[in-house]
Amino acid sequence: MDSIISIKGLSKTYNSGFEALKTVDLEINRGEILALLGPNGAGKTTLISSICGIISPSSGSVTVDGFDIISDFRKTRSMIGLVPQELTLGAFDTVWGTVRFSRGLFGAKRDDAYLEQLLKDLSLFDKKDSEIRALSGGMKRRVLIAKALSHEPKVLFLDEPTAGVDVELRKDMWKIVNKLRNQGVTIILTTHYIEEAEEIAERVGVISNGELLLVEKKDELMESLGKKQLLIDLKESVKKIPSILEKYNIELNEEGTQISYTYVVKDETADVSEVLHEITNSGLLLKDLKVEQSSLEDIFVDLVKEEL
Amino acid sequence: MNLTAIKVIYFNEMLRFWKTLFQSVASPVISTALYFVVFGSAIGSRIENIEGVSYGLFIVPGLTMLSVLTQSISNASFGIFFPKFTGTIYELLSAPVSFYETLIGYVGAAATKSLILATIILATANLFVDLNIAHPFWMLGFLVLTCIAFSLFGFIIGLWADNFEKLQIIPLLIITPLVFLGGSFYSISMLPDLWQKVTLFNPVLYLVSGFRWSFFEVSDVSVGISLFMVFLFLAICIAIIAWMFRTGYKLKQ
Numbered sequence: 001m002d003s004i005i006s007i008k009g010l011s012k013t014y015n016s017g018f019e020a021l022k023t024v025d026l027e028i029n030r031g032e033i034l035a036l037l038g039p040n041g042a043g044k045t046t047l048i049s050s051i052c053g054i055i056s057p058s059s060g061s062v063t064v065d066g067f068d069i070i071s072d073f074r075k076t077r078s079m080i081g082l083v084p085q086e087l088t089l090g091a092f093d094t095v096w097g098t099v100r101f102s103r104g105l106f107g108a109k110r111d112d113a114y115l116e117q118l119l120k121d122l123s124l125f126d127k128k129d130s131e132i133r134a135l136s137g138g139m140k141r142r143v144l145i146a147k148a149l150s151h152e153p154k155v156l157f158l159d160e161p162t163a164g165v166d167v168e169l170r171k172d173m174w175k176i177v178n179k180l181r182n183q184g185v186t187i188i189l190t191t192h193y194i195e196e197a198e199e200i201a202e203r204v205g206v207i208s209n210g211e212l213l214l215v216e217k218k219d220e221l222m223e224s225l226g227k228k229q230l231l232i233d234l235k236e237s238v239k240k241i242p243s244i245l246e247k248y249n250i251e252l253n254e255e256g257t258q259i260s261y262t263y264v265v266k267d268e269t270a271d272v273s274e275v276l277h278e279i280t281n282s283g284l285l286l287k288d289l290k291v292e293q294s295s296l297e298d299i300f301v302d303l304v305k306e307e308l
Numbered sequence: 309m310n311l312t313a314i315k316v317i318y319f320n321e322m323l324r325f326w327k328t329l330f331q332s333v334a335s336p337v338i339s340t341a342l343y344f345v346v347f348g349s350a351i352g353s354r355i356e357n358i359e360g361v362s363y364g365l366f367i368v369p370g371l372t373m374l375s376v377l378t379q380s381i382s383n384a385s386f387g388i389f390f391p392k393f394t395g396t397i398y399e400l401l402s403a404p405v406s407f408y409e410t411l412i413g414y415v416g417a418a419a420t421k422s423l424i425l426a427t428i429i430l431a432t433a434n435l436f437v438d439l440n441i442a443h444p445f446w447m448l449g450f451l452v453l454t455c456i457a458f459s460l461f462g463f464i465i466g467l468w469a470d471n472f473e474k475l476q477i478i479p480l481l482i483i484t485p486l487v488f489l490g491g492s493f494y495s496i497s498m499l500p501d502l503w504q505k506v507t508l509f510n511p512v513l514y515l516v517s518g519f520r521w522s523f524f525e526v527s528d529v530s531v532g533i534s535l536f537m538v539f540l541f542l543a544i545c546i547a548i549i550a551w552m553f554r555t556g557y558k559l560k561q
């Protein structure tokens with residue numbers, strides 16, 4: 001796969017002596033949506049800030065489209081748009097003024113038609129002459145997105161784009177993200193919310209304590225670490241699990257009306273058909289059955305627990 | 309060179325100035341007028357001419373310098389401190405903009421503001437006294453160089469300061485005393501011998517003296533030395549900034 005950002009041995013120790021990133025290696029594919037998942041203080045913002053030039057890495061190297069972020073900073077930075085985690089905007093600037101400022105700062109030629117369309121896409125156009133301080137938090141978030149996209153970047157970083165955002169804006173945001181993706185923009189977003197990563201990303205990287213624990217395709221991650229649960233409703237309740245089923249990882253609920261069989265999808269020793277067969281043989285009368293898949297959240301909790 | 313970036317930084321800063329034009333201009337104009345009423349008319353009428361120049365006229369260059377120095381420093385320091393304070397500096401740091409381009413944008417705007425202000429102050433002064441400038445080009449030269457040098461100095465303070473106290477302490481504790489003791493309101497020949505020698509260590513003396521010479525051809529030290537000192541100060545500021553840049557001092561971790 002063609003990679004657009006290549007991170008090699010990146011580490012960051014802050015002046016305070018705190019090691020926020022410990023040798024991170026990561027290849028980000030051109031045109032993908034990558035979610036970086038991790039708890040507070042994991043190092044997500046530190047990683048993004050290093051790539052964007054907001055902080056200097058302590059060691060390691062990063063290239064964007066083949067250019068080094070330090071020796072070729074002009075080329076790499078003009079390819080990147082960043083939506084920061086905090087709502088940092090000049091209170092007295094107007095929406096239009098600040099977006100035009102951003103475009104100019106990134107060295108792009110003036111293009112009012114493009115900016116106009118951008119503001120329309122973000123439902124900001126009717127606010128274009130408002131001062132930032134008169135906007136709601138959600139609208140400020142939109143302004144930050146508009147600023148990040150003002151110079152038509154190839155790579156977009158969204159640092160916790162949905163913090164403090166309502167359902168409506170979240171939907172809008174995913175629409176925009178999908179549109180950008182279709183245009184070939186590579187998108188990296190950080191989040192605490194597993195559903196979010198599950199919903200939008202193609203690959204998920206899990207960060208904890210400054211280490212990248214894993215990066216995998218979302219589906220593969222679900223498959224390799226995902227557990228499935230086979231839930232069977234019984235026609236007649238029973239007091240205990242029949243003895244021939246005891247060797248399997250089968251549990252009975254309190255009312256005795258449902259049994260559940262939990263198995264790891266990738267585990268070779270798990271044989272669902274054998275279990276089903278045995279269940280039928282045991283004389284239990286089945287009413288209904290369904291399979292549930294564990295969410296990324298469960299996977300993540302397991303991963304971080306292992307780490308600790 | 310990212311010229312577009314320099315341009316937008318410059319105009320963005322100037323926009324801030326226009327938006328607060330009244331405050332930006334009112335306070336220096338009012339204080340200049342007050343100085344004229346107090347020193348020029350009230351006290352000045354009892355003071356004899358200094359080297360053939362009436363006292364009201366004599367203080368004009370010093371007054372202008374007082375405003376130019378303090379305003380250059382406060383404009384430039386505030387200009388770069390504020391984004392650090394609010395966090396909007398992230399954009400500057402993540403943009404394809406070099407440190408020097410940032411510097412040119414901010415310092416250029418601060419110096420322009422000071423220049424506009426100096427013009428307004430001189431115009432105000434002209435209402436009180438009859439101002440004749442002997443060497444307009446020298447006057448402009450001294451003015452421009454001083455605006456740039458002290459805007460650079462302000463930029464350094466803005467980078468260095470990480471809170472509002474630090475931002476204000478140098479102008480308050482160092483610059484204002486130096487300006488008052490640097491012969492803005494008197495000729496150092498009026499001082500006792502020892503103090504004349506001490507005053508020679510005050511860099512502001514050279515600025516004021518050279519600037520005053522361009523108006524009245526009257527000076528405490530020779531123009532050549534004044535000019536040299538302005539350039540020296542400029543060079544020192546640039547050297548400090550170059551060092552800050554090389555070490556990434558205080559701009560980013």
Ligand SMILES: Nc1ncnc2c1ncn2[C@@H]1O[C@H](COP(=O)(O)OP(=O)(O)OP(=O)(O)O)[C@@H](O)[C@H]1O
Binds near residue numbers: 042045047
């Ligand atoms: N300027 C700094 N100086 C010292 N330590 C810092 C600095 N910035 C961040 N840290 C520390 O580095 C660690 C990683 O911070 P970072 O902001 O990258 O985490 P994060 O994954 O983005 O967290 P969150 O989800 O809360 O945004 C934290 O422990 C934080 O306290």
Ligand SMILES: [Mg+2]
Binds near residue numbers: 046085159
């Ligand atoms: Mg963060």
